Amino acid sequence: MRVIIRETKRAFGRTRIPNAKYVLNPYIGCLHGCKYCYVQSLAKRFGWRYGEWGSWVIVRKNIYRLVKRKSLNGWILVSSLGDAYQPIERKFKLTRCVFDAIDHNNRLRILTKSDLIVRDLDVLGKFKSVEIGLTVNSFDERLRRKLEPEAVSMERRLNALRTAKDKGFRTFGFVSPVIPYLTDVEAVLSELKGLVDYMILEVLNPCVEDFVKWLKESYPESWNVLRDRWKFESFIRDLKDSVKGLASVYYHPQQL
Numbered sequence: 001m002r003v004i005i006r007e008t009k010r011a012f013g014r015t016r017i018p019n020a021k022y023v024l025n026p027y028i029g030c031l032h033g034c035k036y037c038y039v040q041s042l043a044k045r046f047g048w049r050y051g052e053w054g055s056w057v058i059v060r061k062n063i064y065r066l067v068k069r070k071s072l073n074g075w076i077l078v079s080s081l082g083d084a085y086q087p088i089e090r091k092f093k094l095t096r097c098v099f100d101a102i103d104h105n106n107r108l109r110i111l112t113k114s115d116l117i118v119r120d121l122d123v124l125g126k127f128k129s130v131e132i133g134l135t136v137n138s139f140d141e142r143l144r145r146k147l148e149p150e151a152v153s154m155e156r157r158l159n160a161l162r163t164a165k166d167k168g169f170r171t172f173g174f175v176s177p178v179i180p181y182l183t184d185v186e187a188v189l190s191e192l193k194g195l196v197d198y199m200i201l202e203v204l205n206p207c208v209e210d211f212v213k214w215l216k217e218s219y220p221e222s223w224n225v226l227r228d229r230w231k232f233e234s235f236i237r238d239l240k241d242s243v244k245g246l247a248s249v250y251y252h253p254q255q256l
């Protein structure tokens, strides 16, 4: 594992990610090491060559000073370039420092794969508007360990949502990645029932070469849907129909 400690000049970035105007990343890179993670392709593009994906993280050590009493007009997504609650946060508490320092009138939307977020519900409770989201999918534990090696189990993520909901937070489930023939959408939606205020489904962004190679070899029928425009359109139509009124569906425009 390589931990790179850096000063940063800018805390916030503008984004075109749906439902957010700004992004805030205490960390860049992610020790959860998800095999399908789109940030890997950004890392290549931006020249962040610190080793295999999942083996390095940049800690933006002064970021909590830059956000001090800052108030922005628009939803802030935490985070987009590495999970703000990845394992190292347990020791560094950088995300917690950021939430302590920033103006609590900001609107925060937090998306994570870790139940460590429960530790910070006390400070998150000080915000006027905050939404807590956990990424969930229907991978069985064996597959999950292969694809999301350092992230916590699905059960722990669902428990984190339950705890946040019980404490009165607005919560959401981020069902991602949705992969044809691999994701049991019905099962995930039923697990999330009662735990979240809304759900978002995101279809796999096939931008990571190694992952695409694995998918082609292991689940050729899934890949056939993703690579064929007509099949993909039909898959999206069916998906939207099946979740109508229950969840929004996102996919990446370059797929069509």
Ligand code: SF4
Pocket (backbone or CB within 6 Å): 029, 030, 031, 032, 033, 034, 036, 037, 038, 039, 080, 081, 082, 083, 113, 151
């Ligand atoms: S938790 Fe998110 S940012 Fe981290 S590796 Fe997985 S998909 Fe990427």
